[in-house]
Amino acid sequence: MQINGSRSIWTAVLYILTLGRQVLAIELDVTDKDSIKNAANVATYAMMTYYTGNETGGIPGAFPTKWWEGSALLMALLNYWHFTGDDYYNDELSVALQWQGGDQGDYMPSNYSSFLGNDDQMFWGLAALTAAEYKLPDRSTGFSWLHLAQGTFNTQKARWDTTMCDGGLRWQIWAYEGSGYYLMNAVSNGGFFQLAARLYRYTNNTDYYDWAKKSWDWSTSVPLVNNKTWTIADSTDGQGGCANGDAVQWTYNYGIYMGGCAYLYAQTQDAYWLKCVNGLMDTLFSSFFTAKNDYIIEDWECEPTAQCNDNEILFKGLVVSWLANTALLIPSLYDEILAKLQSTAAGAAKSCSGNNNNTCGVAWYKQEWDGLQGMEAQISASNAFSVLMLKWLNGTDNAAPVTSTTGGNSTGDTNAGEDDNKGSSTNASPITTGDRAGAGILTAVFICGIVGMAVFMLLGP
Numbered sequence: 001m002q003i004n005g006s007r008s009i010w011t012a013v014l015y016i017l018t019l020g021r022q023v024l025a026i027e028l029d030v031t032d033k034d035s036i037k038n039a040a041n042v043a044t045y046a047m048m049t050y051y052t053g054n055e056t057g058g059i060p061g062a063f064p065t066k067w068w069e070g071s072a073l074l075m076a077l078l079n080y081w082h083f084t085g086d087d088y089y090n091d092e093l094s095v096a097l098q099w100q101g102g103d104q105g106d107y108m109p110s111n112y113s114s115f116l117g118n119d120d121q122m123f124w125g126l127a128a129l130t131a132a133e134y135k136l137p138d139r140s141t142g143f144s145w146l147h148l149a150q151g152t153f154n155t156q157k158a159r160w161d162t163t164m165c166d167g168g169l170r171w172q173i174w175a176y177e178g179s180g181y182y183l184m185n186a187v188s189n190g191g192f193f194q195l196a197a198r199l200y201r202y203t204n205n206t207d208y209y210d211w212a213k214k215s216w217d218w219s220t221s222v223p224l225v226n227n228k229t230w231t232i233a234d235s236t237d238g239q240g241g242c243a244n245g246d247a248v249q250w251t252y253n254y255g256i257y258m259g260g261c262a263y264l265y266a267q268t269q270d271a272y273w274l275k276c277v278n279g280l281m282d283t284l285f286s287s288f289f290t291a292k293n294d295y296i297i298e299d300w301e302c303e304p305t306a307q308c309n310d311n312e313i314l315f316k317g318l319v320v321s322w323l324a325n326t327a328l329l330i331p332s333l334y335d336e337i338l339a340k341l342q343s344t345a346a347g348a349a350k351s352c353s354g355n356n357n358n359t360c361g362v363a364w365y366k367q368e369w370d371g372l373q374g375m376e377a378q379i380s381a382s383n384a385f386s387v388l389m390l391k392w393l394n395g396t397d398n399a400a401p402v403t404s405t406t407g408g409n410s411t412g413d414t415n416a417g418e419d420d421n422k423g424s425s426t427n428a429s430p431i432t433t434g435d436r437a438g439a440g441i442l443t444a445v446f447i448c449g450i451v452g453m454a455v456f457m458l459l460g461p
């Protein structure tokens with residue numbers, strides 16, 4: 001650089017000052033493969049410093065005080081591998097994803113199952129299904145990825161509740177969990193919807209489609225998903241008969257329903273599901289990726305006041321990964337989605353300038369580190385960087401999530417988890433043929449017992 005005169009000296013000083021700041025942030029060129037891979041690598045490495053499940057004495061995938069977050073971390077690792085091609089973490093990812101499935105393979109492990117919400121379990125089910133769709137090989141022993149997803153689905157299906165609002169899933173699974181047991185929330189129902197939609201696409205089994213449709217129809221019949229304005233409330237009160245939805249707005253509620261619609265459209269080509277994707281994506285973009293923020297995603301319920309809790313910090317990372325897969329599933333949306341992912345990742349990279357070691361912040365729209373740090377911020381940033389690689393994946397073989405007919409070979413079990421009635425204790429679940437058969441067997445055992453006892457008494461000493 002040539003320096004002539006005082007004006008140029010000031011320019012040089014400014015340049016050096018700015019350079020100083022830039023060195024601290026993750027330098028990201030959103031159009032450059034190596035730059036993206038480097039950013040993803042740095043953010044993911046920092047994320048993994050919070051994970052001790054593969055250390056001696058550690059429990060794979062276990063985060064005792066925030067169990068569901070393990071699934072968010074593993075989903076970020078799946079995305080990291082799928083989009084960048086780096087399989088460095090795959091072994092520990094694979095061990096952890098299977099371990100937390102519990103002894104029935106349905107993500108109701110006994111260490112945690114007494115304290116769960118439907119959404120907690122559902123996110124693990126989605127993570128397992130993501131592994132199947134990305135072709136992470138099943139482990140040689142233990143439950144397969146598809147089984148784990150089906151086990152989650154079956155245990156949730158059994159909790160479909162007709163007592164309060166003529167359908168839907170409650171937020172919390174157990175009555176003793178308090179008021180959350182009486183709330184029907186968007187993410188639990190949207191998650192069940194997305195899980196069913198993706199199981200349908202992966203297996204082509206129409207039972208899953210029927211449940212996805214049933215869940216969608218219910219969600220739009222109560223004030224959760226408005227399919228005219230394409231807005232989504234966070235929850236509705238079951239005790240009030242689901243008369244009113246709240247006004248709370250989160251990115252992931254849009255992302256989770258939009259993602260489900262995208263998989264359904266990809267499999268059915270039914271224009272209704274495309275209308276749903278477009279409707280929800282338009283609201284997501286206009287509300288949370290605003291021009292004022294240079295189109296960087298913002299969960300504005302909590303970011304401006306720096307009041308996001310751990311869960312809320314994870315929402316953005318989930319949303320960007322659902323958007324990336326939507327772009328791969330529906331090529332006509334690719335350009336529009338890629339632009340939003342790029343602007344968002346650019347903001348995230350600037351936020352990764354904390355502690356002189358690329359610690360990432362929470363409020364990416366501020367385009368500088370906001371002083372916050374943690375595993376959750378790293379998980380979301382890892383997702384934001386990894387998915388940018390869709391630019392190179394798009395159009396290649398197996399870029400979009402695969403199905404059992406396009407290379408997916410995870411071996412499932414349609415009855416997974418059906419013997420595990422954890423949480424289906426309400427009288428809510430409609431009696432299915434399976435239940436009737438089960439009841440029949442119990443009655444038969446009971447009658448045999450009585451007859452046996454009578455015979456014993458007659459022949460007894």
Ligand SMILES: *[C@@H]1O[C@H](CO)[C@@H](O)[C@H](O)[C@H]1NC(C)=O
Pocket residue numbers: 045046049355357359
């Ligand atoms: C970055 O620095 C902070 C503060 O010293 C520390 O807590 C964190 O572990 C460091 N992160 C990495 C990836 O080294």
Ligand SMILES: *[C@@H]1O[C@H](CO)[C@@H](O)[C@H](O)[C@H]1NC(C)=O
Pocket residue numbers: 054055056088089092
């Ligand atoms: C945990 O995973 C890291 C990264 O894959 C690896 O370097 C380390 O050896 C693993 N530790 C154990 C005990 O498996």
Ligand SMILES: *[C@@H]1O[C@H](CO)[C@@H](O)[C@H](O)[C@H]1NC(C)=O
Pocket residue numbers: 059062099100101102109111
């Ligand atoms: C449950 O806790 C026990 C005891 O700490 C541990 O050995 C086991 O691995 C845990 N299981 C899961 C699924 O976390």
Ligand SMILES: *[C@@H]1O[C@H](CO)[C@@H](O)[C@H](O)[C@H]1NC(C)=O
Pocket residue numbers: 135136137409410
């Ligand atoms: C399933 O596919 C994966 C990934 O393509 C491969 O590594 C694995 O060997 C296959 N498994 C079987 C049982 O064919």
